[in-house]
Amino acid sequence: NAGVTQTPKFRVLKTGQSMTLLCAQDMNHEYMYWYRQDPGMGLRLIHYSVGEGTTAKGEVPDGYNVSRLKKQNFLLGLESAAPSQTSVYFCASAQGTEAFFGQGTRLTVV
Amino acid sequence: GQQVMQIPQYQHVQEGEDFTTYCNSSTTLSNIQWYKQRPGGHPVFLIQLVKSGEVKKQKRLTFQFGEAKKNSSLHITATQTTDVGTYFCAGSFSGGYNKLIFGAGTRLAVHP
Numbered sequence: 561n562a563g564v565t566q567t568p569k570f571r572v573l574k575t576g577q578s579m580t581l582l583c584a585q586d587m588n589h590e591y592m593y594w595y596r597q598d599p600g601m602g603l604r605l606i607h608y609s610v611g612e613g614t615t616a617k618g619e620v621p622d623g624y625n626v627s628r629l630k631k632q633n634f635l636l637g638l639e640s641a642a643p644s645q646t647s648v649y650f651c652a653s654a655q656g657t658e659a660f661f662g663q664g665t666r667l668t669v670v
Numbered sequence: 671g672q673q674v675m676q677i678p679q680y681q682h683v684q685e686g687e688d689f690t691t692y693c694n695s696s697t698t699l700s701n702i703q704w705y706k707q708r709p710g711g712h713p714v715f716l717i718q719l720v721k722s723g724e725v726k727k728q729k730r731l732t733f734q735f736g737e738a739k740k741n742s743s744l745h746i747t748a749t750q751t752t753d754v755g756t757y758f759c760a761g762s763f764s765g766g767y768n769k770l771i772f773g774a775g776t777r778l779a780v781h782p
Contacts (some may be wrong), residue, residue, distance in 0.1 A: 591768045600679065600772035602714065602758060610768060617671075619771065650712060652770075658715040659703070659760075659770060 562586050566651050566662035573641040581636040581665050583651030584613045591654040592634040593618075594626060596647040597664075603650065609634055641669045672697060673759045676773030684781050689746040691776035693759035700762045701769070702735060702742045708755045716744075750782045 567582045583592065590611050595603040595618075601611040605618030607626040615626045623645060627639045634653075638645060646669045671730040675694045683689050684710035693702065701720045705713040716782055717726055719742060726733045732745045762768060 571718070593770060597770070601772065603760075603772040605769065605771060608769060616769070618769070652713075654768065654770070656768070657703075657718050659705075659713075660715070661712040664712055 562588065564651055564660050564662040565577060566649075566665050568665060569663065570666050571668070573638075573667065575643060575669060577641050578636070578639050579641065579667075580638075581651075581667075582650055583634045583636070583662060585640070585653040585660070586614050586631055587653060587655070587660065589653035589655045589660075590631075591629055591656075591659075592628065592650045593654070593659065594618065594624070594634065594636045595650045596645075597650060598647050601660075606636065606649075609666075621646075643669045672761075672763045672769070672771055674717060674759060674771050674773040676759055676776060678776055679774065679778050680755050680779070680782065682779045685748050685751060686748050689749050689753070689778055690743055690777075691757050691759075692741065692743050693761070693773050694741045695761055695763075696740070697763060698739050700739075700743075702739075702743055703760045704733060704742075704763075705758045705760060705772075706755050707758065711755075720760070746778075749778070751782055754778060754780050 593608045594606040609628040612631040649665045651662045704716040707713045724735040758775045759773045
């Protein structure tokens with residue numbers, strides 16, 4: 561019963577470095593989401609996907625790219641990290657109703 | 671744009687007092703969901719409201735969806751220390767392909 565698994569849990573990047581966050585779900589859900597959470601700003605939608613091979617922009621997509629090559633995986637990429645991208649990143653999956661969240665990735669960009 | 675506004679940002683109550691958080695959208699929602707996030711944790715689904723004017727209860731928690739499907743509220747009766755956390759509403763918009771937009775959340779502190 562893994563549910564939604566995010567990798568890694570913590571990461572420190574230097575400005576300009578790139579990295580990929582991996583989200584994997586084992587519930588065969590169609591919908592997957594990437595959010596960032598900053599103090600006082602709730603959860604802001606970065607990108608989302610309504611099915612394998614599809615992606616769409618959310619509220620704050622700039623500086624991020626995503627891919628959904630396999631139904632169970634949703635990757636979030638930062639091509640050139642900036643200090644403004646320091647945040648906690650949450651992945652979620654859903655099948656019409658309840659969204660299930662991963663444990664989060666705490667990313668610090670220095 | 672599609673936004674969900676939530677107030678208040680913080681609420682401090684004495685144990686046993688009631689608590690309410692409100693969500694509002696400028697456009698009609700197809701449904702609204704509520705989540706709870708404990709400190710250091712991840713959001714956990716509480717409930718979904720779909721119908722205009724819908725009211726649902728879970729023990730001490732009462733959820734309402736407005737008649738115009740533009741606002742919602744969560745009311746907790748007689749708060750307990752276990753209610754501590756941040757409560758989020760999340761709205762889906764018509765034609766939004768299940769795009770789930772969260773409010774900023776209300777952080778609840780309960781003093782014993």
